[in-house]
Amino acid sequence: MIAELTTALEPCPLPNFVETGFIQDLTYRALAYIEAGFPVHFRGTSGIGKTTLAMHVAGKLGRPVVLIHGDAEFTTSDLVGGENGYRMRKVIDRFVSRVLKVEEDMTKRWVDNRLTVACKYGFTLIYDEFTRSRPEANNVLLSVLQEGVMDMPANRCGEDNYLQVHPDFRAIFTSNPEEYAGVHRSQDALRDRMVTMDLDYFDEETEVVITKAKSGLPHKEVEKIVKIVRALRESGKCDFGPTPRGSIMIAKTLNVLNVPVRANNVVFRDICQDVLASETCRDRNKSIQSDIKAILDTLINQFS
Numbered sequence: 001m002i003a004e005l006t007t008a009l010e011p012c013p014l015p016n017f018v019e020t021g022f023i024q025d026l027t028y029r030a031l032a033y034i035e036a037g038f039p040v041h042f043r044g045t046s047g048i049g050k051t052t053l054a055m056h057v058a059g060k061l062g063r064p065v066v067l068i069h070g071d072a073e074f075t076t077s078d079l080v081g082g083e084n085g086y087r088m089r090k091v092i093d094r095f096v097s098r099v100l101k102v103e104e105d106m107t108k109r110w111v112d113n114r115l116t117v118a119c120k121y122g123f124t125l126i127y128d129e130f131t132r133s134r135p136e137a138n139n140v141l142l143s144v145l146q147e148g149v150m151d152m153p154a155n156r157c158g159e160d161n162y163l164q165v166h167p168d169f170r171a172i173f174t175s176n177p178e179e180y181a182g183v184h185r186s187q188d189a190l191r192d193r194m195v196t197m198d199l200d201y202f203d204e205e206t207e208v209v210i211t212k213a214k215s216g217l218p219h220k221e222v223e224k225i226v227k228i229v230r231a232l233r234e235s236g237k238c239d240f241g242p243t244p245r246g247s248i249m250i251a252k253t254l255n256v257l258n259v260p261v262r263a264n265n266v267v268f269r270d271i272c273q274d275v276l277a278s279e280t281c282r283d284r285n286k287s288i289q290s291d292i293k294a295i296l297d298t299l300i301n302q303f304s
């Protein structure tokens with residue numbers, strides 16, 4: 001019971017959540033797919049707002065939320081549960097000196113894991129970065145999403161080998177595009193069972209409002225930062241386009257240091273270079289990085 005209590009989050013509005021028309025449209029459609037019985041999958045580059053949107057949509061459903069982060073080390077029992085409640089009991093025989101007897105008390109205790117908890121009680125599952133887990137570990141989700149049944153490992157003391165999924169169970173997935181290193185190709189069969197919404201970068205207004213809400217910097221200052229970040233993104237020269245996370249990092253740091261967004265401020269220029277030149281390069285490729293630094297120099301002069 002303790003495991004169950006500790007794994008669910010109460011649905012509540014996110015602090016500083018920004019809801020512009022752009023976000024409302026996404027939320028509206030996602031809720032419609034879920035209502036129609038389809039799990040939703042937010043796909044997009046890191047920093048684009050997938051996890052935050054998933055939490056927001058889950059909050060609207062009003063059920064407790066269970067959060068799982070995909071992990072290459074996962075096995076099915078990490079999702080479903082397992083007999084991982086072994087206890088070790090050390091018995092020291094005090095009558096025979098220097099002899100240490102260790103007796104293992106192999107009490108099997110079934111421990112429900114998060115997916116099981118969500119399916120059993122009809123909670124909302126957010127499976128963040130689900131493609132990071134190996135496809136075999138995620139197989140258990142196929143019948144959960146298709147037939148509303150979850151296969152449980154055999155030998156659970158006296159319990160059924162399958163679990164009927166609660167009618168209120170809902171699922172929201174997120175993933176990064178598949179070309180990302182270290183991300184397994186998501187199984188087509190699993191993806192077939194969900195509606196994939198490809199997230200684009202926020203529109204400019206949304207990016208400004210989010211950066212402002214997260215940093216506390218004045219609107220005018222934030223506008224300039226966002227213009228620099230967006231122009232670098234649109235230059236097409238980066239391995240990875242800088243994300244709204246880049247705008248937020250710069251704005252928050254400037255706020256901490258009380259440094260103005262001015263082209264003639266060396267600290268401001270250095271912070272932009274630190275945050276953006278590294279984030280946008282795949283490796284420490286010197287020639288690409290120096291190209292980006294040069295572009296950034298021009299953009300900083302142009303917009304601030």
Ligand SMILES: Nc1ncnc2c1ncn2[C@@H]1O[C@H](COP(=O)(O)OP(=O)(O)O)[C@@H](O)[C@H]1O
Pocket residue numbers: 016017018019023044045046047048049050051052053210213214244245248
């Ligand atoms: N609608 C929003 N309102 C406020 N902040 C947001 C919103 N969307 C994203 N953010 C912020 O942008 C950053 C990146 O979002 P995140 O959800 O972590 O992206 P991802 O999961 O795609 O990597 C975070 O700091 C997050 O708090």
Ligand SMILES: [Mg+2]
Pocket residue numbers: 047050051052128174
């Ligand atoms: Mg995320």
